[in-house]
Amino acid sequence: MGSVGSPGDTVGSMHVKNEAHDDDIEGDWSGTVIDAAQMRRDPKVEHEVERIETLRGSIDNLDGAMVAILAERFRATDEIGHAKAAAGFGPEDPEREREQASRLRDLAEHAGLDAGIARRYMEFVVSEAKRRHQEIAEGRVGR
Numbered sequence: 001m002g003s004v005g006s007p008g009d010t011v012g013s014m015h016v017k018n019e020a021h022d023d024d025i026e027g028d029w030s031g032t033v034i035d036a037a038q039m040r041r042d043p044k045v046e047h048e049v050e051r052i053e054t055l056r057g058s059i060d061n062l063d064g065a066m067v068a069i070l071a072e073r074f075r076a077t078d079e080i081g082h083a084k085a086a087a088g089f090g091p092e093d094p095e096r097e098r099e100q101a102s103r104l105r106d107l108a109e110h111a112g113l114d115a116g117i118a119r120r121y122m123e124f125v126v127s128e129a130k131r132r133h134q135e136i137a138e139g140r141v142g143r
């Protein structure tokens, strides 16, 4: 059993709710909804619950910053998409992508980020950018 309570356990006087997800890939990822107000009163878990709440505050701030940064990135790649369409270039530049992948791998290593996470992030944003380039070229995305 984990220190915060595993799904289906009873923590103190209170049941830890299960919320199984249909899209679970492997193992038992069934949800544990933390009712913080209630759990904070349980001395067995209050420390962990407070820590989780503090970290969730940081995560909310970071997610907000990530969304703002992604919006800025897609504004830039959309501009490139318009320029490529105007010049008659295709959406993809594999040489540029190789440089980006290598640069991100180095950055991830220095930042202590798993290289696979950096690679999947890059694959996601670049494939979305190319999809939008294609839509721009077809006149389906305006400025």
Ligand SMILES: O=C(O)C(=O)C[C@]1(C(=O)O)C=C[C@@H](O)C=C1
Pocket: 077, 080, 081, 091, 092, 093, 094, 096, 097, 100, 125, 126, 129, 130
């Ligand atoms: O730099 C470009 O040429 C872009 O179109 C931007 C971008 C990216 O999202 O960073 C997208 C597609 C290319 O294959 C390479 C990079």
